Amino acid sequence: MSSPVKVALLGCGTVGGEVARILTEQAGELAARAGAPVELVGIAVRRPDKHPELPAELLTADAAALVSSPDVDVVVELIGGIEPTRDWLLTALKSGKSVVTANKALLAEHSAELSQAADASGADLYFEAAVAGAIPLLRPLRESLAGDRITRVMGIVNGTTNFILSAMDSTGAGYAEALDEATRLGYAEADPTADVDGYDAASKAAILASLAFHTRVTAADVHREGIGGVTASDIAAARLLGRTVKLLAICERVTAEDGTESVSARVHPVMIPRAHQLAGVGGAFNAVYVEADAAGELMFYGQGAGGAPTASAVLGDLVAVARNRVGGGRGPRESAHAALPVRPMGQTPTRYHVSLDVADRPGVLAQVAQVFAAHDVSIAAVRQRDRLSTASLVIVTHSAPDAALGSTVDEIAKMDVVREVVSVMRVEGEDY
Amino acid sequence: MSSPVKVALLGCGTVGGEVARILTEQAGELAARAGAPVELVGIAVRRPDKHPELPAELLTADAAALVSSPDVDVVVELIGGIEPTRDWLLTALKSGKSVVTANKALLAEHSAELSQAADASGADLYFEAAVAGAIPLLRPLRESLAGDRITRVMGIVNGTTNFILSAMDSTGAGYAEALDEATRLGYAEADPTADVDGYDAASKAAILASLAFHTRVTAADVHREGIGGVTASDIAAARLLGRTVKLLAICERVTAEDGTESVSARVHPVMIPRAHQLAGVGGAFNAVYVEADAAGELMFYGQGAGGAPTASAVLGDLVAVARNRVGGGRGPRESAHAALPVRPMGQTPTRYHVSLDVADRPGVLAQVAQVFAAHDVSIAAVRQRDRLSTASLVIVTHSAPDAALGSTVDEIAKMDVVREVVSVMRVEGEDY
Numbered sequence: 001m002s003s004p005v006k007v008a009l010l011g012c013g014t015v016g017g018e019v020a021r022i023l024t025e026q027a028g029e030l031a032a033r034a035g036a037p038v039e040l041v042g043i044a045v046r047r048p049d050k051h052p053e054l055p056a057e058l059l060t061a062d063a064a065a066l067v068s069s070p071d072v073d074v075v076v077e078l079i080g081g082i083e084p085t086r087d088w089l090l091t092a093l094k095s096g097k098s099v100v101t102a103n104k105a106l107l108a109e110h111s112a113e114l115s116q117a118a119d120a121s122g123a124d125l126y127f128e129a130a131v132a133g134a135i136p137l138l139r140p141l142r143e144s145l146a147g148d149r150i151t152r153v154m155g156i157v158n159g160t161t162n163f164i165l166s167a168m169d170s171t172g173a174g175y176a177e178a179l180d181e182a183t184r185l186g187y188a189e190a191d192p193t194a195d196v197d198g199y200d201a202a203s204k205a206a207i208l209a210s211l212a213f214h215t216r217v218t219a220a221d222v223h224r225e226g227i228g229g230v231t232a233s234d235i236a237a238a239r240l241l242g243r244t245v246k247l248l249a250i251c252e253r254v255t256a257e258d259g260t261e262s263v264s265a266r267v268h269p270v271m272i273p274r275a276h277q278l279a280g281v282g283g284a285f286n287a288v289y290v291e292a293d294a295a296g297e298l299m300f301y302g303q304g305a306g307g308a309p310t311a312s313a314v315l316g317d318l319v320a321v322a323r324n325r326v327g328g329g330r331g332p333r334e335s336a337h338a339a340l341p342v343r344p345m346g347q348t349p350t351r352y353h354v355s356l357d358v359a360d361r362p363g364v365l366a367q368v369a370q371v372f373a374a375h376d377v378s379i380a381a382v383r384q385r386d387r388l389s390t391a392s393l394v395i396v397t398h399s400a401p402d403a404a405l406g407s408t409v410d411e412i413a414k415m416d417v418v419r420e421v422v423s424v425m426r427v428e429g430e431d432y
Numbered sequence: 433m434s435s436p437v438k439v440a441l442l443g444c445g446t447v448g449g450e451v452a453r454i455l456t457e458q459a460g461e462l463a464a465r466a467g468a469p470v471e472l473v474g475i476a477v478r479r480p481d482k483h484p485e486l487p488a489e490l491l492t493a494d495a496a497a498l499v500s501s502p503d504v505d506v507v508v509e510l511i512g513g514i515e516p517t518r519d520w521l522l523t524a525l526k527s528g529k530s531v532v533t534a535n536k537a538l539l540a541e542h543s544a545e546l547s548q549a550a551d552a553s554g555a556d557l558y559f560e561a562a563v564a565g566a567i568p569l570l571r572p573l574r575e576s577l578a579g580d581r582i583t584r585v586m587g588i589v590n591g592t593t594n595f596i597l598s599a600m601d602s603t604g605a606g607y608a609e610a611l612d613e614a615t616r617l618g619y620a621e622a623d624p625t626a627d628v629d630g631y632d633a634a635s636k637a638a639i640l641a642s643l644a645f646h647t648r649v650t651a652a653d654v655h656r657e658g659i660g661g662v663t664a665s666d667i668a669a670a671r672l673l674g675r676t677v678k679l680l681a682i683c684e685r686v687t688a689e690d691g692t693e694s695v696s697a698r699v700h701p702v703m704i705p706r707a708h709q710l711a712g713v714g715g716a717f718n719a720v721y722v723e724a725d726a727a728g729e730l731m732f733y734g735q736g737a738g739g740a741p742t743a744s745a746v747l748g749d750l751v752a753v754a755r756n757r758v759g760g761g762r763g764p765r766e767s768a769h770a771a772l773p774v775r776p777m778g779q780t781p782t783r784y785h786v787s788l789d790v791a792d793r794p795g796v797l798a799q800v801a802q803v804f805a806a807h808d809v810s811i812a813a814v815r816q817r818d819r820l821s822t823a824s825l826v827i828v829t830h831s832a833p834d835a836a837l838g839s840t841v842d843e844i845a846k847m848d849v850v851r852e853v854v855s856v857m858r859v860e861g862e863d864y
Binding site for chain 2: 134
């Protein structure tokens, strides 16, 4: 067996603790798989005195010194945040140390710089744990589907928002109530902004779109809407249509009429049919659909967060990196050769659902339909229902540029015959 | 860009034709991903004159000569069968040529010999297409989960039998009728033996168990029962329990009371709850569950067969192999270090469902229950229903060694009070 691969761990919270535990408990097994012992030589934490469970001789508060140590081959980064983490990882990569990280925010913003540093020194940069926790998703995109042409990646990549939306759907609770419940049960953080406002999902969408389409997409390129605006009325409206509401990350390859290609990446609430496989993904689980020309439709499902599941992904990467070191090879490099432009959300084709309370008199549908037509938006389905003095009008459109749909809704909201816009939401999945 | 990676294709049927087409049509894209042009330099087919759609200068009937040509770097084998394919692939690997193959039967029997040849020369041996078609499954098992401890792999890995069982479930048809329909629609081959008798699934189970548990399992180690014995009564009995019947490949790590580990691999019809995600997998689709200590439950879903989906997996491997050649590295070697014994089916813990028509008089349940107890089999649930002069008795057991369950059923079948054994089938999934 080869000489040990020496690992520095940055951060030792829920995930790091699991990584350290498994590295110790499964040392023999991991060594057999990697072809060399995988040895933990240092752990950087903010407060070493707060970690009596870890071997004192491994602990340090000086992450920068640990990263620069000549005694380290691989840096596993589980601290998160942009700075100073970015600086540490660049230092590691530039000196030829491989990096395994779960830091989606950093990757979604600085993957170009990081992968250039990795390429320059021949080091590996692996980050399976950054998206969808334990689910093997990035390696399939990067490697298994490298001979195919991916057209779409769509999925539930944030467990907190999925838990909240599942709760709203099953109990009829409003957003605030469901968020409180999620916080109480530990599914939402004290400051839930990154999750509920879609920042976390947008970072993941940027990473997925980059890998799937061999191009460079950053978090800033991703259209982002959180779930704060989802109301009990939206959920009820979805239910009437046999649908449920999910926060989806959607990355698409869009081909214009003249054949030019672009990519679109977006995160927003979506109504999907209850029969859709993503509709059945409850609680804190993640699931991602991938569509490719030759492979057709694929789905990946599993736990998207949590200490042990995320540690599984980190350790898979760590074994791969160690194996590459032992074998003298290197994992796949970043492949951004396609360099596709990112299509703005306004020009991205989407479909809308609109529920309206309208005056209960003849001709209303004709007037409303006229507004859609004026914006060149084609209607796929209409349902009308009478109430006491108002009528409920539900419209689902065909695909149209998102901006045209938005202006249609704006104009409809101002119509005299429209008493209230009850729910507006994008839809995915065929069933109309 | 590096000099071309030269590819020989053995076999050009449905899958090979797609591989050749994509290699040509997507040449630029594949070269960008591989880091070198991936060039088709020869295609071996039985009858070159039968392939006017392929460039004549590439065609040959002499596979052995093509494999031995110094002008070939990678051999893609899509012919199938054991001999002479095995010989050709050994020749290729021994001379340092990498091999990409979809040949599950060959791998399930001779993977030890093939991977030793690959290791000796430093060549790559990739076979993602051998199991579950387009679904990226082997790479996740081999690489993404290399840092985890897999305890179970269970799935639908044969589309033909899944189509037949789905049809029996939805139409109430008997086995023969559903098989006819599958043949008529092209889902079953003229000689369906390999599929319906479970040989195909058993080969896949052997490959899955080997990768998941880092040990060596051959097709002969896999307990195999096909679907020929599944009756409309079985399907109806499953329906009464809120279940459906699927042919599953089940690979498990079994830990004995003294802590010694073994593996079990089996293919047989199983009743699973309709709410189980595998129950919703219809038609010719495949889906595989993986359970691991840290990752928890994962699922992979997609098309398990067909020209384009299988070609997607082949091309993913081909790009990986080409990338390894360009980078001077090598993919993961076979890892059979755990060398776990295979547990015979009789000692493998399973659970049974038994439906009986019994005499309608008091004390019958007590007599039947006594037989289970005598074989040390614990009963999980019982349902009784009166009919005209007989009663229906449905029993589901707890987990017990398969042999004990089998002998229990044999003894019960001989009892005077038992008019007919209506259905006997193993069950998986909790809902009793």
